[in-house]
Amino acid sequence: xxxxxxxxxxxxxxxxxxxxxxxxxxxxxxxxxxxxxxxxxxxxxxxxxxxxxxxxxxxxxxxxxxxxxxxxxxxxxxxxxxxxxxxxxxxxxxxxxxxxxxxxxxxxxxxxxxxxxxxxxxxxxxxxxxxxxxxxxxxxxxxxxxxxxxxxxxxxxxxxxxxxxxxxxxxxxxxxxxxxxxxxxxxxxxxxxxxxxxxxxxxxxxxx
Amino acid sequence: xxxxxxxxxxxxxxxxxxxxxxxxxxxxxxxxxxxxxxxxxxxxxxxxxxxxxxxxxxxxxxxxxxxxxxxxxxxxxxxxxxxxxxxxxxxxxxxxxxxxxxxxxxxxxxxxxxxxxxxxxxxxxxxxxxxxxxxxxxxxxxxxxxxxxxxxxxxxxxxxxxxxxxxxxxxxxxxxxxxxxxxxxxxxxxxxxxxxxxxxxxxxxxxxxxxxxxxxxxxxxxxxxxxxxxxxxxxxxxxxxxxxxxxxxxxxxxxxxxxxxxxxxxxxxxxxxxxxxxxxxxxxxxxxxxxxxxxxxxxxxxxxxxxxxxxxxxxxxxxxxxxxxxxxxxxxxxxxxxxxxxxxxxxxxxxxxxxxxxxxxxxxxxxxxxxxxxxxxxxxxxxxxxxxxxx
Numbered sequence: 110x111x112x113x114x115x116x117x118x119x120x121x122x123x124x125x126x127x128x129x130x131x132x133x134x135x136x137x138x139x140x141x142x143x144x145x146x147x148x149x150x151x152x153x154x155x156x157x158x159x160x161x162x163x164x165x166x167x168x169x170x171x172x173x174x175x176x177x178x179x180x181x182x183x184x185x186x187x188x189x190x191x192x193x194x195x196x197x198x199x200x201x202x203x204x205x206x207x208x209x210x211x212x213x214x215x216x217x218x219x220x221x222x223x224x225x226x227x228x229x230x231x232x233x234x235x236x237x238x239x240x241x242x243x244x245x246x247x248x249x250x251x252x253x254x255x256x257x258x259x260x261x262x263x264x265x266x267x268x269x270x271x272x273x274x275x276x277x278x279x280x281x282x283x284x285x286x287x288x289x290x291x292x293x294x295x296x297x298x299x300x301x302x303x304x305x306x307x308x309x310x311x312x313x314x315x316x317x
Numbered sequence: 318x319x320x321x322x323x324x325x326x327x328x329x330x331x332x333x334x335x336x337x338x339x340x341x342x343x344x345x346x347x348x349x350x351x352x353x354x355x356x357x358x359x360x361x362x363x364x365x366x367x368x369x370x371x372x373x374x375x376x377x378x379x380x381x382x383x384x385x386x387x388x389x390x391x392x393x394x395x396x397x398x399x400x401x402x403x404x405x406x407x408x409x410x411x412x413x414x415x416x417x418x419x420x421x422x423x424x425x426x427x428x429x430x431x432x433x434x435x436x437x438x439x440x441x442x443x444x445x446x447x448x449x450x451x452x453x454x455x456x457x458x459x460x461x462x463x464x465x466x467x468x469x470x471x472x473x474x475x476x477x478x479x480x481x482x483x484x485x486x487x488x489x490x491x492x493x494x495x496x497x498x499x500x501x502x503x504x505x506x507x508x509x510x511x512x513x514x515x516x517x518x519x520x521x522x523x524x525x526x527x528x529x530x531x532x533x534x535x536x537x538x539x540x541x542x543x544x545x546x547x548x549x550x551x552x553x554x555x556x557x558x559x560x561x562x563x564x565x566x567x568x569x570x571x572x573x574x575x576x577x578x579x580x581x582x583x584x585x586x587x588x589x590x591x592x593x594x595x596x597x598x599x600x601x602x603x604x605x606x607x608x609x610x611x612x613x614x615x616x617x618x619x620x621x622x623x624x625x626x627x628x629x630x631x632x633x634x635x636x637x638x639x640x641x642x643x644x645x646x647x648x649x650x651x652x653x654x655x656x657x658x659x660x661x662x663x664x665x666x667x668x669x670x671x672x673x674x675x676x677x678x679x680x681x682x683x684x685x686x687x688x689x690x691x692x693x694x695x696x697x698x699x700x701x702x703x704x705x706x707x708x
Binding site: 140143144147148151152155156169173176177180190231233234237238240241242243244245246249 | 324325327328331332335355357358361365371374375377378379381383386387389390391393394
């Protein structure tokens, strides 16, 4: 299950087939398919917009708008890569317009506005970051619910094995086994190495 | 629209970098082409390899809740209003102009990302094991970082050194439990004044009799009663202290600093930096609300010298999380923090104009930390006796 470096690097061939299938269903007007698309992209687009405009509520509006645009133009899409490009480009443009229109421009906004003029390439890095994080998140979310529960309790809530065993009414040995099995789904070294450290670090700030 | 903003190959390469995997020559070439001598892109790639930052961002997204966003979209689809320039304007107008919005459950998320806005520029701390640079550390030994150390001064003047290990102390009938690096007060009606102080190179945690949690940075102190029996809960501090105030609407929590403003608190998480050798007292709020003099602070804001401004919250509390966070800090600011934590003096032989952007663990030895700072700029350091020499 190691990451394969191919030309369509993010998607294995079978996956891109499914992705394109989804787009075709959206194109035919199927709302259920669009709902799936929405859930796949909303978070990414939000954070991408937010990295530019610094306001989460407005970033959500921008993400909504970009996705709605896809729905409006659904007939013209036949390819998952094209949809992704469209979503990011639309979100980028809306964010730029937002910054231009905003009356009180923070230092950050001015910086972004300047980047717009001189170095549009740099926006690629924002997109790359979102895509990379999305890939890592997919891994986190691929952990089966049975193991995810235990991992969450141990790594996010910071509970000891004993407490987990207690609250789930299972023996401690089972807790350990499920933790190990769950961790096997996290291929990315960064997730496995630093998950505990990082989650413990922020448990005080991020509420469950 | 043929514009290619998503370069899947690059993302694959970045994924490898994020996992500390090595690239083959083809991948290395592709990456170099993509970076193309852009300093910003270079910095970005470095930031990808900073696991702590990566995970910070990951957690934010992991905790992101969609809420009723799909319902909003669904409704829009029902009406199927054609997208138009007017509609886009309407959407924007609804949320302009900027003003302090009432805070909601995402407040915690917003605080963190406000600080992350600058992360793009963080200098990377080398992940390779740092070999001690002989020139850096003169003849002397390397200097160890600070640790959990404090002195408890009881109401009768007795001084107790707090170090590791569990213990139960007694102050005129008040039970005080000591865990590793933390002192917890039991409930009592007996009122006596206690003081906890940390030396340079020390830090400690405390739980006050009302459940309020307190973190003391190096060279700081807090004076408090063993029971809050008055109309208010009042404490006095010096240095840098972080609070998670236990919510009690019937008793305001007040913090006094030497020569600083009066701080009044309502069930919150906030940091107060009142070091005498820093330019001003700064109070930064993470959650809840705080009244300072006559200003009200909202989460994500800091108070300094009578004015309230948006703050880099993560930077303000980095110390509590075991890190130094320098955001466009000048050399003197950096040295002040280092001297307190490593308990060293600083001597300037030059006047470096470097600005520092870094998040560095406080657990590094002094030479490791200085090497990291050296790697990111043009300043040179030497350690001699218990002194940092800045060239």
